[in-house]
Amino acid sequence: xxxxxxxxxxxxxxxxxAGDHDAFGALFDRHAKPVYNFLLRRTTDWSLAEDLTAxxxxxxxxxxxxxxxxxxxxxxxxxxxxxxxxxxxxxSRSRYQAALGRAGAxxxxxxxxPSDPADVVVGRLDSERQLAELxxxxxxxxxxxxxxxxxxxxxxxxxxxxAIALGVxxxxxxxxLHRARQRLASDLRTPHxxxxxxxxxxx
Amino acid sequence: xxxxxxxxxxxxxxxxxxxxxRQQQHKTELLTIVGAxxxxxxxxxxxxxxxxxxxxxxxAAVAAVxxxxxTVPGLLSSPSGSRSGSSAQTxxxxxxxxxxxxxxxxxxxxxxxxxxxxATRFDRIAVDVARGSVIVVGGSASAAAITATPDYAxxxxxxxxxxxxGTLAVLAxxxxxxxxQVSLTLxxxxxxxxxxxxxxxxxxxxxxxxxxxxxxxRGRLVxxxxxxxxxxxxxxxxxxxxxxxxPVTAQTAEGSIKASGLAAAQASLSSQDGDIxxxxxVAPAQVTASTRLxxxxxxxxxxxxxDVIASTQxxxxxxxxxxxxxxxxxxxxxxxxxxxxxxx
Numbered sequence: 188x189x190x191x192x193x194x195x196x197x198x199x200x201x202x203x204x205a206g207d208h209d210a211f212g213a214l215f216d217r218h219a220k221p222v223y224n225f226l227l228r229r230t231t232d233w234s235l236a237e238d239l240t241a242x243x244x245x246x247x248x249x250x251x252x253x254x255x256x257x258x259x260x261x262x263x264x265x266x267x268x269x270x271x272x273x274x275x276x277x278x279s280r281s282r283y284q285a286a287l288g289r290a291g292a293x294x295x296x297x298x299x300x301p302s303d304p305a306d307v308v309v310g311r312l313d314s315e316r317q318l319a320e321l322x323x324x325x326x327x328x329x330x331x332x333x334x335x336x337x338x339x340x341x342x343x344x345x346x347x348x349x350a351i352a353l354g355v356x357x358x359x360x361x362x363x364l365h366r367a368r369q370r371l372a373s374d375l376r377t378p379h380x381x382x383x384x385x386x387x388x389x390x
Numbered sequence: 391x392x393x394x395x396x397x398x399x400x401x402x403x404x405x406x407x408x409x410x411x412r413q414q415q416h417k418t419e420l421l422t423i424v425g426a427x428x429x430x431x432x433x434x435x436x437x438x439x440x441x442x443x444x445x446x447x448x449x450a451a452v453a454a455v456x457x458x459x460x461t462v463p464g465l466l467s468s469p470s471g472s473r474s475g476s477s478a479q480t481x482x483x484x485x486x487x488x489x490x491x492x493x494x495x496x497x498x499x500x501x502x503x504x505x506x507x508x509a510t511r512f513d514r515i516a517v518d519v520a521r522g523s524v525i526v527v528g529g530s531a532s533a534a535a536i537t538a539t540p541d542y543a544x545x546x547x548x549x550x551x552x553x554x555x556g557t558l559a560v561l562a563x564x565x566x567x568x569x570x571q572v573s574l575t576l577x578x579x580x581x582x583x584x585x586x587x588x589x590x591x592x593x594x595x596x597x598x599x600x601x602x603x604x605x606x607x608r609g610r611l612v613x614x615x616x617x618x619x620x621x622x623x624x625x626x627x628x629x630x631x632x633x634x635x636x637p638v639t640a641q642t643a644e645g646s647i648k649a650s651g652l653a654a655a656q657a658s659l660s661s662q663d664g665d666i667x668x669x670x671x672v673a674p675a676q677v678t679a680s681t682r683l684x685x686x687x688x689x690x691x692x693x694x695x696x697d698v699i700a701s702t703q704x705x706x707x708x709x710x711x712x713x714x715x716x717x718x719x720x721x722x723x724x725x726x727x728x729x730x731x732x733x734x
Contacts, residue, residue, distance in 0.1 A: 208421055215417050223410040233411075235648065238612060238630055241416040248420075314405035321402050339394045341404050346394070364393040371400055 195259040204251045215244050218262050225266050225342050229273055231318045243269045255351050263348035266338060270352060325371075332367035335360060419525055419594060422575050495550035499540040499562070499572060505551065506533040512558040513600075514583040515576065519562040521547075521590045522571035523609065528580035528597035534558055535577040542570035583618070592627075601636075610645075620654075628664070646684060665728070677721045685728035688721060692734030696721050705729035 193213065202210035222243055226236035247254070247268050257263045321341070325333050338349040339360075346364070350357045410416065492505040509532050517524050522541075538560075540547050545565040549572065552559055564570035571591065578584065583600040586593045592609040595602050601618040604611050608626045615633040622629050624642040631640060631649040637656040640647050646664030649657070653672040657679075660666075665684035668677070673694045679686045685705065690696065695714040699722045700707050711721075711734040723730045
């Protein structure tokens with residue numbers, strides 16, 4: 188799933204747990220991007236996702252003795268750490284998205300420092316729209332279904348890896364995927380009229 | 391049939407994956423924090439052979455030689471090595487690390503410099519860089535370990551580090567050139583009181599139980615895991631707070647304020663043009679949040695009732711916490727043009 192060069196995650200993690208700075212740095216370089224993108228999809232907030240990415244790795248460092256590898260990848264476990272970190276914040280934030288209403292505009296302002304070229308901002312607007320659509324599509328699902336979709340469809344984990352990230356059995360992942368699909372199928376037959384308007388808010 | 395593929399077909403496609411912005415900066419910050427742990431463990435560790443690092447080390451060696459070749463003339467021409475007689479200055483004798491020399495006041499910073507100051511000599515720290523970023527990390531160290539990295543073209547920045555009246559003061563200044571900045575990283579005793587200021591750069595402070603005052607003009611302030619009194623003042627930048635348990639005051643003119651995991655009894659958050667979001671994990675006694683143009687969203691535990699005073703001129707107000715007038719828990723939330731949300 189993750190193309191790796193050099194030593195595998197297991198070797199790096201072992202070295203990191205023994206106190207090896209560089210090994211932990213290498214793990215950060217390898218997984219920062221997928222963790223950041225996971226946080227971005229979950230929060231739809233560029234600056235928050237950026238801040239939280241480093242926080243996830245710090246939390247992972249503190250819990251480095253508890254790592255669970257999926258084959259030779261630490262990514263599912265790291266996403267699990269990210270998910271736990273978001274859980275409290277996400278509960279509140281997801282309810283706030285509508286109230287705040289300006290998530291899209293905020294994100295652009297947050298990233299439009301003097302060094303940000305215009306095309307980056309335009310790119311962010313595009314991404315914002317896609318993120319909003321994505322959120323709207325799965326917004327009506329219960330959290331346990333949203334999470335399994337987030338991990339399996341968007342973060343690209345397989346069912347085994349998602350089970351590690353969620354801390355549940357593979358069977359549970361399978362049944363949640365199945366139910367999520369049923370839910371979505373019936374939701375899509377009767378599309379929610381607010382979804383479209385929702386995704387345009389703040390743009 | 392693979393259920394994942396089936397789901398992928400019916401769901402909208404996500405935006406393309408993006409690189410983490412400022413990845414190197416985040417990595418440096420992370421490893422600084424991790425480094426505090428590493429020092430404690432190093433004594434027990436048997437270094438494992440790291441053959442895979444050999445190419446990287448070779449590259450680094452080449453780069454180091456190149457950097458030395460460039461900076462050595464500058465070093466030779468700058469006043470260095472002579473030890474000052476003043477006991478107030480941090481001299482080489484104070485540094486446990488071999489070769490670490492504290493910058494004499496007014497010396498030019500031509501390359502990365504690391505030094506340390508024993509914690510017995512100070513209980514307050516004042517850091518000020520006009521241009522560049524500041525990272526302060528609290529740990530159990532018995533000394534302040536400081537690293538200063540210049541980035542400049544033309545004249546080198548000026549750096550000084552000295553102890554006066556129990557305050558360790560580290561100052562960096564750039565001459566007129568715009569292409570000049572100094573990044574400072576300090577690992578300090580967790581009980582220290584810290585003042586950290588930068589005009590242009592970000593200020594990050596984490597892991598302290600002393601009082602913290604942080605300010606920036608255009609950079610971001612990121613203050614996390616602090617249990618003392620916290621004061622954050624910014625002009626154009628955002629303020630991010632997380633894991634603050636002491637009383638907190640944060641203000642910014644154009645930036646927004648995002649606070650999460652707050653266990654502060656008192657919080658005063660104000661912005662002119664930005665949004666204010668605050669999530670409390672412990673019911674606060676007194677919260678004041680005000681902004682002119684932005685939205686205010688406050689989330690508090692529903693375990694108690696609140697005296698909520700919310701007002702907005704143009705926006706919507708949505709209050710969904712248990713309320714009772716005269717409660718010991720008071721929330722004042724105002725926005726002139728934005729919306730105000732107080733939820734449980």
